[in-house]
Amino acid sequence: MWSDEFLRAGASRVAPVATPPQQKVASMSSGFLKVERLAKAYQAARPVFADVSFEMARGEFVCIIGHSGCGKTTILNVLAGLDTASSGHVFMDGREVAGPSLERGVVFQGHALMPWLTVRQNIAFAVRSRWPDRGKDEVRSQVEKYVAMVGLSHAIDKKPSELSGGMKQRVGIARAFSIQPKMLLLDEPFGALDALTRGTIQDELMGIVRQTQQTVFMITHDVDEAILLADRILLMSNGSDTDSGYRPGGLVEMVGNPLPRERTRAQLHHLDGYYDLRNHIVDFLVSRAKAA
Amino acid sequence: MKTPDSLNLRAAIVSLLLLLCVVGAWHLATTAGGGAAAVTAGLSADEIEYLRMMGKDPGATKSGGFPGPLEVARTSWGHLSDPFYDKGPNDKGIGIQLAHSLARVGLGFLLALLVAIPLGFVIGMSPLMQKAFNPFVQLLKPISPLAWMPLALYTLKDSDVSGIFVIFICSIWPMLINTAFGVASVKRDWINVAATLEVNPIRKAFQVILPAAAPTILTGMRISMGIAWLVIVAAEMLVGGTGIGYFVWNEWNNLSITNVIFAIGMIGVVGMLLDLVFARLQKVVTYVE
Numbered sequence: 001m002w003s004d005e006f007l008r009a010g011a012s013r014v015a016p017v018a019t020p021p022q023q024k025v026a027s028m029s030s031g032f033l034k035v036e037r038l039a040k041a042y043q044a045a046r047p048v049f050a051d052v053s054f055e056m057a058r059g060e061f062v063c064i065i066g067h068s069g070c071g072k073t074t075i076l077n078v079l080a081g082l083d084t085a086s087s088g089h090v091f092m093d094g095r096e097v098a099g100p101s102l103e104r105g106v107v108f109q110g111h112a113l114m115p116w117l118t119v120r121q122n123i124a125f126a127v128r129s130r131w132p133d134r135g136k137d138e139v140r141s142q143v144e145k146y147v148a149m150v151g152l153s154h155a156i157d158k159k160p161s162e163l164s165g166g167m168k169q170r171v172g173i174a175r176a177f178s179i180q181p182k183m184l185l186l187d188e189p190f191g192a193l194d195a196l197t198r199g200t201i202q203d204e205l206m207g208i209v210r211q212t213q214q215t216v217f218m219i220t221h222d223v224d225e226a227i228l229l230a231d232r233i234l235l236m237s238n239g240s241d242t243d244s245g246y247r248p249g250g251l252v253e254m255v256g257n258p259l260p261r262e263r264t265r266a267q268l269h270h271l272d273g274y275y276d277l278r279n280h281i282v283d284f285l286v287s288r289a290k291a292a
Numbered sequence: 293m294k295t296p297d298s299l300n301l302r303a304a305i306v307s308l309l310l311l312l313c314v315v316g317a318w319h320l321a322t323t324a325g326g327g328a329a330a331v332t333a334g335l336s337a338d339e340i341e342y343l344r345m346m347g348k349d350p351g352a353t354k355s356g357g358f359p360g361p362l363e364v365a366r367t368s369w370g371h372l373s374d375p376f377y378d379k380g381p382n383d384k385g386i387g388i389q390l391a392h393s394l395a396r397v398g399l400g401f402l403l404a405l406l407v408a409i410p411l412g413f414v415i416g417m418s419p420l421m422q423k424a425f426n427p428f429v430q431l432l433k434p435i436s437p438l439a440w441m442p443l444a445l446y447t448l449k450d451s452d453v454s455g456i457f458v459i460f461i462c463s464i465w466p467m468l469i470n471t472a473f474g475v476a477s478v479k480r481d482w483i484n485v486a487a488t489l490e491v492n493p494i495r496k497a498f499q500v501i502l503p504a505a506a507p508t509i510l511t512g513m514r515i516s517m518g519i520a521w522l523v524i525v526a527a528e529m530l531v532g533g534t535g536i537g538y539f540v541w542n543e544w545n546n547l548s549i550t551n552v553i554f555a556i557g558m559i560g561v562v563g564m565l566l567d568l569v570f571a572r573l574q575k576v577v578t579y580v581e
Contacts, residue, residue, distance in 0.1 A: 112484065
């Protein structure tokens with residue numbers, strides 16, 4: 001924490017003369033996460049994506065949609081610090097992202113729970129990593145609080161193999177929240193779940209995110225999921241060969257979600273503007289995302 | 293009827309029948325040849341007298357030397373009822389002999405474990421080390437552990453230590469290879485979780501990689517222990533002095549086939565128990581994904 005404050009102080013010292021406090025707050029909130037000209041190339045001449053730039057405000061929920069292979073997961077991994085970009089930079093809270101950090105919690109596609117640990121132990125592992133000096137009772141209460149948050153108190157001493165897919169993913173979410181990260185990264189967390197379970201967990205996730213004011217970046221393939229959860233939806237295209245040569249994939253459009261923030265899954269399709277938004281995204285995925 | 297209990301019961305009955313068949317055949321094979329009367333039937337008294345003079349008494353029941361199951365059982369009971377007597381270098385109880393063998397195996401195995409597990413971690417974690425160590429492992433692995441014996445005797449100058457060294461060298465390969473493989477194939481997701489939680493390398497090694505690779509490592513240890521128990525018998529035959537291998541060789545020199553059979557049985561029983569211990573350990577560390 002100390003170094004955090006120090007760096008922030010350092011950053012503001014470099015910034016040009018006294019900025020009015022209002023403006024400072026505004027710039028802080030709009031530029032909480034800054035992604036600048038990110039590119040990833042496995043072959044130098046044919047980058048998977050290039051020139052990806054966007055910003056996220058604190059407390060914002062952003063979904064990214066695109067076909068397989070467009071580089072969504074790579075972007076998420078770069079944000080998480082698990083992968084490195086070929087060029088470009090990512091800044092979070094005024095500091096460049098270099099390597100994984102406890103400040104960004106990740107929910108993995110395949111839950112990634114350790115099968116030899118119980119639910120309690122899995123989350124305690126994360127809590128103890130975050131606060132190594134905490135006593136047993138403190139860890140215990142933190143673990144129980146977050147397990148209760150996802151409604152799994154009854155299964156807290158079970159092993160992941162004894163849980164259903166939806167429950168496992170809930171534990172993954174609880175683990176990511178339990179370290180109280182500044183930002184949450186979700187890599188298609190509900191991809192492997194059946195539609196009913198997915199709906200329930202989406203509702204749960206939305207409730208928790210609204211309540212905790214969590215900043216979330218999430219990958220999804222599901223248009224409705226994006227419309228339900230996201231404040232803003234990023235549309236990504238795949239790299240393609242055109243007449244004028246290879247065109248790398250990248251961000252094509254950022255769509256703000258005009259629907260009221262207090263929406264629920266049940267009444268989502270009755271809201272004005274839902275179909276316009278949905279059609280827009282589906283049209284993009286069908287006709288523009290993949291030029292090939 | 294199709295419950296596992298009834299299956300176990302039926303299997304046990306079949307096992308018992310097989311045992312009875314084998315023991316029965318053994319018994320019949322070793323007691324055959326009692327037809328002395330038939331042999332003398334066609335011979336005159338003179339002829340019998342002549343044959344006796346030539347040392348070929350047709351009336352005497354000629355023992356093949358191979359003991360029957362009853363004799364072996366009797367001898368076994370004798371050994372097992374007093375396993376820890378010590379009447380000088382060539383006459384020790386079976387318990388003492390087995391204890392010597394187990395101590396050698398245990399010590400050699402433990403030393404191999406101390407080398408193989410950390411080294412396996414290094415090899416498993418680093419593709420560079422994997423490539424660098426691979427030719428040595430591939431070259432050394434197929435060498436019969438007993439081939440090291442002369443070298444060990446020459447350099448270590450002690451038969452007991454040489455025996456332990458031979459166990460060490462034969463135990464190390466399966467453990468090393470399995471540890472390296474287990475560590476290298478830990479799921480990427482778990483490593484990523486540890487990375488995003490900024491888990492330090494020591495904690496990562498002990499709380500993520502070790503439990504994740506434990507089933508594979510235990511398999512390696514089980515294989516190693518099996519090989520070590522095979523090799524100790526041969527090693528002790530060469531080195532002599534004490535141990536179950538030496539006991540077998542000593543009884544062979546005494547031409548006491550009964551004792552040899554008894555010792556073979558004991559080697560099997562102890563080997564099975566050792567394997568059972570590792571199977572149990574394996575069960576403890578195995579996880580279901």
